[in-house]
Amino acid sequence: SFNLVIAVDGPAASGKGTIAKAVARHYGLPHMDTGALYRAVGLAVLRRGGQPGDAATAEAAARALDLSLLEDRALRDAATSEAASGVAVHPGVRQALFDLQRAFAAQPGGAVLDGRDIGTIIAPDATAKLFVTASPEVRAARRQAELASRGEVRSFDEVLADVRKRDARDAGRDAAPLVQAGDAALLDTSDLAIDAAVQRAVALVENRI
Numbered sequence: 333s334f335n336l337v338i339a340v341d342g343p344a345a346s347g348k349g350t351i352a353k354a355v356a357r358h359y360g361l362p363h364m365d366t367g368a369l370y371r372a373v374g375l376a377v378l379r380r381g382g383q384p385g386d387a388a389t390a391e392a393a394a395r396a397l398d399l400s401l402l403e404d405r406a407l408r409d410a411a412t413s414e415a416a417s418g419v420a421v422h423p424g425v426r427q428a429l430f431d432l433q434r435a436f437a438a439q440p441g442g443a444v445l446d447g448r449d450i451g452t453i454i455a456p457d458a459t460a461k462l463f464v465t466a467s468p469e470v471r472a473a474r475r476q477a478e479l480a481s482r483g484e485v486r487s488f489d490e491v492l493a494d495v496r497k498r499d500a501r502d503a504g505r506d507a508a509p510l511v512q513a514g515d516a517a518l519l520d521t522s523d524l525a526i527d528a529a530v531q532r533a534v535a536l537v538e539n540r541i
């Protein structure tokens with residue numbers, strides 16, 4: 333039987349999550365937001381009063397991942413984003429989250445996963461790979477609006493600085509850095525509304541089927 337595996341990677345607030353969810357709905361496939369796993373690990377470390385940069389603490393949190401944190405109200409907070417990117421640099425953390433993601437990608441019928449290393453590490457043989465991006469300014473504006481909608485009011489400059497810092501750390505780390513896979517289709521959403529971006533994403537996937 334044919335397994336349709338779709339890998340959606342890209343930087344923070346590029347629209348990859350929204351696109352991955354919509355593409356999954358289009359094909360009737362299950363969807364995994366892998367960033368949420370790193371966020372849960374980051375949040376667990378913060379709740380223990382630990383430092384995301386401390387490998388031992390972060391690895392312990394990843395190995396004993398508390399899945400209830402995926403439903404936590406603080407999962408999307410700016411502090412959690414920062415902690416997620418901090419724990420994600422540790423190879424031991426990535427290893428602890430690997431099997432869960434691999435198994436999700438391998439389920440009968442297929443799946444859609446979004447993250448930073450889906451097309452490169454988690455599902456290198458995916459049927460279709462999308463690398464979703466947008467300018468840092470557009471991404472910061474989206475992120476600022478998303479935070480504001482949840483009552484976290486931050487200045488544009490502050491959010492832009494956070495986005496750039498997270499980009500630099502995610503792309504600059506040694507373990508599974510954020511990079512466009514050689515066989516991934518690039519989708520720049522800077523000038524696209526959500527509906528148009530989703531249509532374009534489905535068209536790109538159709539090209540690969």
Ligand code: C5P
Nearest residue numbers: 344366367370416417420447448449502
């Ligand atoms: O996608 P999201 O912004 O929620 O991811 C939060 C953080 O988790 C990212 O900044 C990145 O450091 C990390 N991450 C990762 N690999 C993934 C997904 C997320 O390193 N597959």
